[in-house]
Amino acid sequence: MSMITRKAFLKLAMGAGITVPLSSLAIASCSKLGSRSRTSAIVVPPFQVPLPIPPILQPIRTDDNTDYYEMTQKESQVEILPGLRTPIWGYNGLFPGPTIAVRSGRQVVVRHRNELPVPVVVHLHGGKTPPESDGYPTDLILPADPSHAATAHTGHTTVGGIGQGFKDYTYPNEQPSATLWYHDHRDMFTGAQVYRGLVGFYLIHDAIEDELPLPKGDKDIPLMITDHIFNEDGSFFYPSLDPMLHEEGLEDGYHEGVQGDTILVNGAPFPFLKVSNTRYRFRFLNASNRRIYKLALDPSSSEGTAFIQIGSDGGLLPAPVPQTELIIAPAERFDVVIDFSRYAIGTQIVLKNLDGNGTTSQVMRFDVVRSQSDDSTIPDRLLPDAESLNPTEAEVTRRVILTRAGKRFRINGKEFDPDRVEIRPRLNSTEIWEVFADIPHPFHLHLAHFQVLSRNNQAPAPTDVGWKDTVRVGPREMVRIIARFTPYRGKYIYHCHMLEHEDLGMMDNFEVI
Ligand code: C2O
Ligand code: CU
Ligand code: CU
DSSP states (O other): OOOOOHHHHHHHHHHTTOOOOHHHHHHHHTGGGGOOOOOOSSOOOTTOSBOOOOOBOOOSEEOSSEEEEEEEEEEEEEOOSTTOOEEEEEETTBSSOOBEEEETTOEEEEEEEEOSSSOBOEEEETOOOOGGGSOOTTOOEEOSSHHHHTTOOOOSOOSSOOEESEEEEEEOOOSOSEEEEEEEOOTTTHHHHHHTTOEEEEEEEOHHHHHSOOOOGGGEEEEEEEEEEEOTTSOEEOOBSSTTSSSOOBOTTOTTOOOOSEEEETTEESOEEEEESSEEEEEEEEOOSSOOEEEEEESOOSSSOSEEEEEETTEEEEEEEEESOEEEOTTOEEEEEEEGGGSOTTOEEEEEETTOOGGGGEEEEEEEEEOOOOOOOOOSOOOSSOOOOOGGGOSEEEEEEEEEETTEEEETTBOOOTTOBOOOOOTTOEEEEEEEESSOEEEEESSOEEEEEEETTBOOOGGGOSOBSEEEEOTTOEEEEEEEOOSOOEEEEEEESSHHHHHTTOEEEEEEO
8 A cells, every 4th residue: 555755745734724743743653662552461372262242132122113222331340361350341241232233224212321430422333323312422421320420520512411320322223234333432531431341233234135145143243353451360451540530641652542462352362263164244343442453364265365345334335345354443344254165174264463463463263163055145236226426526625634743633733622613514415535644543434424535546445445434544644535424414523543542632523514
């Protein structure tokens, strides 16, 4: 992937009328110096633990047009490393939280009760959600326990208001089948609270997906990848200055983001999955705070490509796309089929991370243990009518410049301020956004799904296909996207999805008018 030169980057950035502090670019080019990372006190041997699958949550009640769910966010102790207990914060005390599986077009209401000692916010990532239910970072749910609620800083402007102990989120699900996820979004504490376990899958299904002959049932598996650091007693290490999470701030050396050396898939360290020699559908989600993975299979098979990509963040692709490697940045999803019939029974296939080193160079293992007949296929076309947004119809072109500034992060030279709205797209309009980055920043828009038009004025990467809500912008890259601002008016955010960058200022508002 070509990078734009430092000079060209500055020229483009300056042309946007925005001052990029030179010092921030200088720091960026030697950023390794400012970065440190603790290693886990416990080293777990890989491939000892079977892959867990998060349970599907059942609605507590349904009526003609709505399914009602309830969840309680609470502390619990779970066994992640064999023989040790890890305190987590989880939805219903689970990490990952329970999966919510819904039908496209059917409304869902989720009541979230907060039994944690801190305020929380819930965001449905990838959801087309009305603003009051989108999880604006200051729309806190205060702890149900009043002694904890008193410690919360409130008084910021909100979009959907403050919840006293609980909040109901309404999701219309007026969008096609896709792999979404829900996670914490508390202003300035998202990194710490997601890392402690506040994350889960939310799958939307529809009739188009039902009718495709893709692998289904127990051969359709969500895979949430995270990386953690473990203390000696099995607890998670996270460098918050205030472990109670009342005051913001990180220990020195972690401002660029927190990376762990122990890779968890669905909450288990380097797990294995026994598979038959058939096709499987895997929905990869990178739920890591900062780490970008380059996934590949080892051994790769002599026939065919490792991954057949069938879906992106926003749902099914028009047609399948073969991929040898998947570069997956925080918050991105890749929906793929792996065909294990290409391997002999007895083969053990490691899912590698080609960008890792040491323990982080492997993720999990697939063990082909039995033969089975397979009636699934991957059709040549997946979606009957696939839409490509037309750049000539875009109403506005904007430039969004993501830069590090010392221990803080900025968008177009400014840090997040809930009271400042400078971007006002018209409802149902499309806009082109040119996103520049000094160091890698995965760029995420709430509400508006988009397509990638170019990278550094060249063709997008093969993995940029389809509707997306998050796109990786590499060091000194410029990624041009076209987004449609639909279907709700109101105030939303966009931000870098490296959670420490987001917490340290790299977030901004837009209001659909
Ligand atoms: Cu997944 Cu605003 O985030
Ligand atoms: Cu989001
Ligand atoms: Cu960033």
